[in-house]
């Protein structure tokens with residue numbers, strides 16, 4: 385899923401301080417799972433904004449709403465009849481949702497309420513870690529199912545570097561060395577000899593480097 | 607092993623001599639004298655001199671410009687190049703730039719992570735990795751081709767090196783990793799600083815068992831300790847460094863003002879021991895900001911005078 389983290393409340397307060405009628409809009413997908421932008425967090429943020437305005441003696445109206453998804457036309461349409469009431473929207477969706485909102489409601493100011501951080505998984509409650517960088521041409525078949533592009537600090541295709549120590553990355557003892565994990569996994573698969581295969585230069589044109597990407601599927605288009 | 611390039615270092619190795627290389631870190635400024643002074647301290651005691659490439663990710667004068675200085679002084683520079691800061695276009699372009707000044711050695715590295723340096727907020731490139739940089743230089747030299755497939759007019763003539771850390775984890779892939787670098791096209795290796803001689807010998811045995819010492823020249827990396835403080839720092843703070851307790855004990859056993867001498871002595875003893883290890887083709891002496899000690903070490907280890915191969 386897309387993992388997001390909460391933005392500092394001061395930053396959001398600063399962005400929306402000039403507005404009187406604000407909609408805090410959550411999303412029921414990834415950001416709900418990672419507890420950054422679901423119904424619960426919408427409530428928390430809205431209360432904090434109200435409280436801050438009250439303390440400053442300003443009158444504001446903050447409404448709360450959470451959509452099934454913000455990255456989908458159908459669900460975004462649900463608020464079309466109310467959107468004009470608002471001076472601004474704080475979207476707690478990922479950057480995709482924020483942008484989709486902005487595209488759809490062209491004259492309404494939209495502010496991001498979270499920092500979209502990575503594609504990852506919930507390791508345990510309150511701990512999310514990165515797994516994928518969406519490079520556009522998956523190499524996991526060659527790396528024991530562990531991605532060095534997302535998980536090695538130098539995205540080495542032929543690692544590990546000389547800084548790998550006791551299974552940890554040179555940048556931080558709290559970070560696993562991706563290549564250590566790959567080697568352990570190759571061993572478990574009885575394929576350690578695959579380690580000596582040189583990985584070819586990567587074609588980054590399918591990555592962000594190639595410009596904004598598109599998936600077109602004529603077979604499923606209406 | 608036949609000589610494939612005009613590199614002096616390659617000639618020394620091919621002639622069967624134990625080679626000696628050292629390195630200079632460029633200054634954090636634009637004063638060319640710094641490089642010249644460092645080079646003058648060591649030039650008669652080494653066969654080639656590495657110029658580091660923004661080592662530990664701290665911004666410095668570029669390796670290429672400093673290499674050109676050395677070349678103009680008549681030395682044989684080793685251009686260190688990390689893949690952290692340049693994409694494949696810039697790497698190939700810098701290789702050609704170096705070749706245009708007849709720089710005949712390159713050391714292909716991935717580079718320390720930028721979080722160690724003065725620009726931790728910077729982006730890192732890592733378009734290709736160090737193995738792939740080795741392959742890139744070999745292709746440019748041997749096939750006369752750019753990565754994109756076009757022909758190179760006057761291809762670079764570079765003796766291609768790589769680093770190896772016999773002490774990093776996991777230990778069991780340390781020999782396979784060297785094999786992979788050799789497969790990629792590395793012709794010489796400069797190792798991480800060696801303090802744990804037993805472990806290094808164990809690694810060398812693995813290297814010999816696979817016959818790798820016959821395919822690549824291995825230069826053992828040596829860095830003299832200036833003090834017990836430095837030894838402790840290296841042990842605890844530098845990733846991938848293996849400093850046995852006995853080194854720390856030995857340095858602590860002498861008064862503070864004698865620790866530097868003791869450090870030099872240990873370094874000389876280590877070289878003398880490693881000279882006997884089959885497959886060790888020479889020494890890479892990294893006396894960090896202590897270049898003036900290189901002559902003493904080289905002489906003390908019986909590696910002086912340097913052979914005349916030109």
Ligand code: SF4
Pocket residue numbers: 535536537538539540543544545546547548549552553554555560561562563564
């Ligand atoms: S220690 Fe491992 S994860 Fe960290 S940069 Fe080196 S190879 Fe990559």
